[in-house]
Amino acid sequence: MRAKVRATLLLTLSLFLMIALAACGGSKDDKKSTDSTGTTTETKTETGSEETSAYKDKYDPPVSISTVWAVAPEVKFKNGETIENNVATKWAKDTLGIEIKSLWSVANTNNAFATKLRLALTSGQELPDVVVAGSEDPQLIQDLIDSGAFQDAGALFDKYANDTWKSAMNLDSNVWNPYLRDGARMAIPILDYAYNNDYLLWIRQDWLDKLNLKAPTTIEELETVMEAFKNNNPSGLAPDKVVPLSIGFKTSMNTWMGDPSWIFGAYGTVPQQWNVGADGKLEWGSVNAGMKQGLTKLNEWYTKGWIPKEAALWDENKTSEPAVAGTAGIIPGPYWMSGWPLQDTVKNDPDAVWKPIALPAGPDGKVGRHGTSFSNGVILINKDMKNPEALFTYQNYMFDNLADPQPGGPFENGLFKGYDYELDANGNAVYGDDNIPGGAMSTVRYLLVRDGARIPDAQMKALLNLADGKEPTTRMEKDLKNNFGKETPAAAVVLMGQKDAGLMNMYTGPTTETMKTKFDYLKKIEAQTFNEIIYGEKPADAFDKFVETWKSSGGDQITAEVNTWYDGIKK
Structure with missing residues (x-):
């Protein structure tokens, strides 16, 4: 009898302690438990709220994320798959317990995706x-936000x-700057590789x-x-057959x-973007004064x-034609150009050797x-999404495993x-249409987020490792060595030697009111004036008149609007 009373008292005391601990724990932000699958569950509770959000590494039962797809014409499928149902959507459900549900998809030609979204x-x-x-x-993004x-995606992030x-x-x-609204970050930027289109x-x-x-x-x-060169x-080319510097500014x-x-x-100065002035x-x-010197x-x-x-009529691809033909001596371009298109020059000139060099300095060393x-x-992220944390389950996995795949990881090959x-047969990874039954597919294009996940400086770090003589061990290092031009690591070193020369466009906000009507x-008058000066149809002093017209025809007002935005994001 005494034992039974003691057991009853112990049970009562245990229940009391559990209730007390639960009451105290209600003020904590994070608690961890293990679900029936053995997956660690991190429950995050907001004080004073009846709702809780459960972030999991895998959901059981599965949760869904609905989305819409812009399918580029070059994206291919096999095995009867589609963008709505493929190896990547199956992987998400099997690995993460996330069902990717498609509301619609559209072949993304002639801005079809933007048109359909705006209609929705x-x-x-x-x-x-x-x-x-x-x-x-960018305007579509601003329209979606507005x-x-x-x-507020930043709070979830x-x-x-x-x-x-x-x-x-x-x-x-x-x-984050383009997507700020009253301090809230309304969209999560999709990261890309840094310096990808910086050039040397x-x-x-030779x-x-x-x-x-x-x-x-x-x-x-x-x-x-x-x-x-001219x-x-x-190579014995006649002067009229040589393009010493292949540039174009049609686009x-x-x-x-x-x-x-x-x-x-x-x-x-750097034209056609917003720079921080003196x-x-x-x-x-x-409209910076340095433009006049450059045009001259x-x-x-x-x-x-x-x-x-014909520089005023040449777009980017046209500038590569004399380089590949073996008749150009210099071309500006990204660090990866030795792989494409410059590797084809030897087909036309077997002695051709392209090397990367730093940008030359101006008279004042600039x-x-x-x-x-x-x-x-x-x-x-839709404000009515039931499980917004599931997006982070998906992307966290991608950043840990795909952004820079390591040996032994799930995406090492x-x-x-x-x-x-x-x-x-030896268990080594092989690539390309000839080695993969049914052909190679660009499966990164099947993922929920474009490019999967990228760490901006990961590619450049890998290239600098290769330039230092490191044997490639990671998937990224192997890919860079095997599939990029042989001069790419050396070009990365040259580019990073002038790292601070790259000036970002500092205005990334929405189209201002005056831009809509005046920009x-x-x-138009900018392009016309610049071409006339370059081609000698007008003297360099025409630049001064252009600046005056630009300012009085809406440029000063646009500049004021741009700086109002810039002042706002600096606060």
């Missing part, structure tokens, strides 16, 4: 839990993103050697080299290949035949080029065996 917004159609949109249509259909993802995002905190100069080293010249380090030295060509003076913006960088405020680079220089080079006579954004799109890689006109 205006017609009140159901919107998905997650929208992934590329930065190629629709009110999406929630702070709560659920893992350390790997947060560290990657912290490499450039400015990536590629030069025909021509330099035959002429007994050194790589130019200044604009003045560059002019000596261009003169020699009029004393080592823009601030682009990714054949780009002339570094010429203006030598005089202290007074700390943003200015449109095209381009006019000199045009007159001497050092740049293409060097400048456009900088590459660390992001290429966004993730928006590729994403999915039989799709983007196969194993040979197209301002860009």
Whole structure:
């Protein structure tokens, strides 16, 4: 009897302690338990709220994430799969307990994705839990944010993103700036590789050697080299057959290949983007005084035949044609250009050797080029999404395992065996259509978030390791060594030697009111004036008149609006 009473008292005391501990624990933010599958569950409870959100490494039963798809024409499938149902969606359910549900998909040609999304917004159609949109249509992103259909993604990021993802995002905190609304971060930037479209100069080293010249380090030295390439060509080309410097500005003076913006960088500005001026405020680079010097220089080079006579009609791809043909001596472009398109030059000139060199400095020692954004799109989260933490389960896994795959990891060889890689008889990974039954598929394009996950500086670090002579061990190092041009590691070293020369476009906010009505006109008169000066149709002083017109025709008002935004994000 005494034992029974003691047991009853112990049970009562235990119940009391459990209730007391539960009451005290209600004020804590995080508790951990283990579910029936053995997966650690981290329950995060907001004080004063009846709702709790359970972040899990795997959900059982599964949870769903609905989305919509922009399917690029080059994305292929096999085994009867589609973007809605494929090896990647099966993997997400099996590995993470997440069902990816598609509301709709569209072949993304002629802006079809943006058109369909805007129609969904205006017609009140159901919107998905997650929208992934590329930065190629920044206005679409701003329209989605301003629709009110999406929630503060930054707050969720702070709560659920893992350390790997947060560290990657912290490499450039400015990536959040375009998506700020009253302090809230309304979209999560999709990170891209840093410096991917920053550029240097590629030069025909074999021509330099035959002429007994050194790589130019200044604009003045560059002019000596261009003169020699044209009029004393080592390959025996007639002067009218040589393009000493292959550039084009049909699309823009601030682009990714054949780009002339570094010429203006030598005089202290980068055109067609917003730069921080001497007074700390943003200015449109095209109206900086350094532009006049750069335009004067381009006019000199045009007159001497050092740049293409059709430069105003040449886009990026056109500038590569004389380089590949073996008739160009220098072309500006990214660090990866030795793999494409420059590796094809030897088909036309077997003696051709391209080498990367640093951008030449101007008369005052200035060097400048456009900088590459660390992001290429966004993730928006519907304010009515039932399990927003599931998105982070998915992306945390990607950042820990796919962003920089390590030996022994789940993606050490590729994403999915039989799709983007196969194993040979010895268990070694092999790649390409010839080695994979049914052909190789770009399975990264099947993932919920474009590019899966990228750490901005991971690729550059791997290249610098290879440049130092390190044997490749990680998947990224092996891929860079085997599939990029042999000069790519050396080019990475050159690029990082001028790391600070890259200037980012500092205005990444929405289209301002005056931009909507005036900017197209301002860009039109800018292009017209610049072409007229370069081609000698107007004197360099026409630049001064252009700046005056630009300012009085809406430019000053746009500049004020841009700086109001800039002041706001600095607070």
